[in-house]
Amino acid sequence: MANYDDALKVMDAVAKYREDESLPNDPHEIDRLCERLFSNDGFDEIAIAWKRISKYEREVHGGDWPKAD
């Protein structure tokens, strides 16, 4: 079930970001889950969607995720 649970968490993070651009409490964790999904499937569509968000958000925040308040 690990793959499904990972995919579900990443899908939820992607859906919330698309809805109102909100980021999860621990985006590093979502990055890690994506790496696990990629290790099973290099073309995992939901992991690719998050990877794009992650790359964009880290870039506009100077190279890393913004610190949590």
Added chain:
Amino acid sequence: MAKRIELYQEAAKRMAISPDACMEQIRRCSISSKFGYEGTDPASLAAIVGMDADWGAAAFAELRSTGFIKTDWARFKWYQPSGKQLDDKIAELAAIEAAAIIRLSSMDCAPALPVIRALAENFLEEADGGDTIGTSLAHNRMMLAIVSATGELRLMEDYVKHASLAVAYAVAARLEAADLEGMKRSANVIVDLIGTPEPRDCAAEAVAMRLHPREPVIA
């Protein structure tokens, strides 16, 4: 180069009928729209074929990576393309395949030709057998080898993304005996002309195999 070969091998290996009868049943039900537009998860998947939770989890992961289960906003749903969506997907595949054939005409692709010819032979055998799913899978394996032979990693990545196993099954659901006959004639032309300095007819047959399979261009 290693990544492209690894990608090719992984994609080619996936392009086959499943040895697991339950998985094969699920694939065929999915493409014939038996599951409707309900969402899915590992537990409901296992329940469909009366298997346990471990099977459901592994099958769910496999069906996602082969394109039978897609992500729709915040849920997982079955891949059930409309006629228009499948037409668009087939047109994308044809465009990439034609581009790869044109690209191969200006480079030394001799090392790849034996594999391409062997896969074309395999395609002809499958088409002779008359099984549309087997033929569609063999068609995709042959085209994967052609696209991979260009050595273009990005092209290969795009192609693998579009040419999923689920798309091959969806295409197979449309094929009829007359299509297989036309595709066989096109495949023979492709084998004769691939890698030669005259790629236009070869590319045209590759496009014909996708867009109007029962009407080869010159074959």
